Amino acid sequence: MQEKKVENPANKSPKKTNLLDHNSIKHILDESVTEIVTSKGYPEDVRMSRIRLLIGAIIIVIALFAQFYNKKFPDNQNFLIGCIVLYPFSLA
DSSP: OOOOOOOGGSOOOOOOTTTTHEEEHHHHHHHHHHHHHHTTOOOOOHHHHHHHHHHHHHHHHHHHHHHHHHSSSTTTTTHHHHHHHHHHHHHH
């Protein structure tokens, strides 16, 4: 049986980032926490990310239907109201 070799985070080269860029700092912190948690044997759960992507796709489809509907504004007023009503329910 082969044993799984666990890398020691102290032996890795340190990650560098721009200390004035808050997004860069957050990204490095997120990567570091993910590496530590997965190295302890916990699997990464990406269900929430997939749900967010699905909700975003639904919202985009609703917006595309509202944008490219065949009729002009006064005629498509009911359709637009329906799209506006559906929007908050797609976020829930």
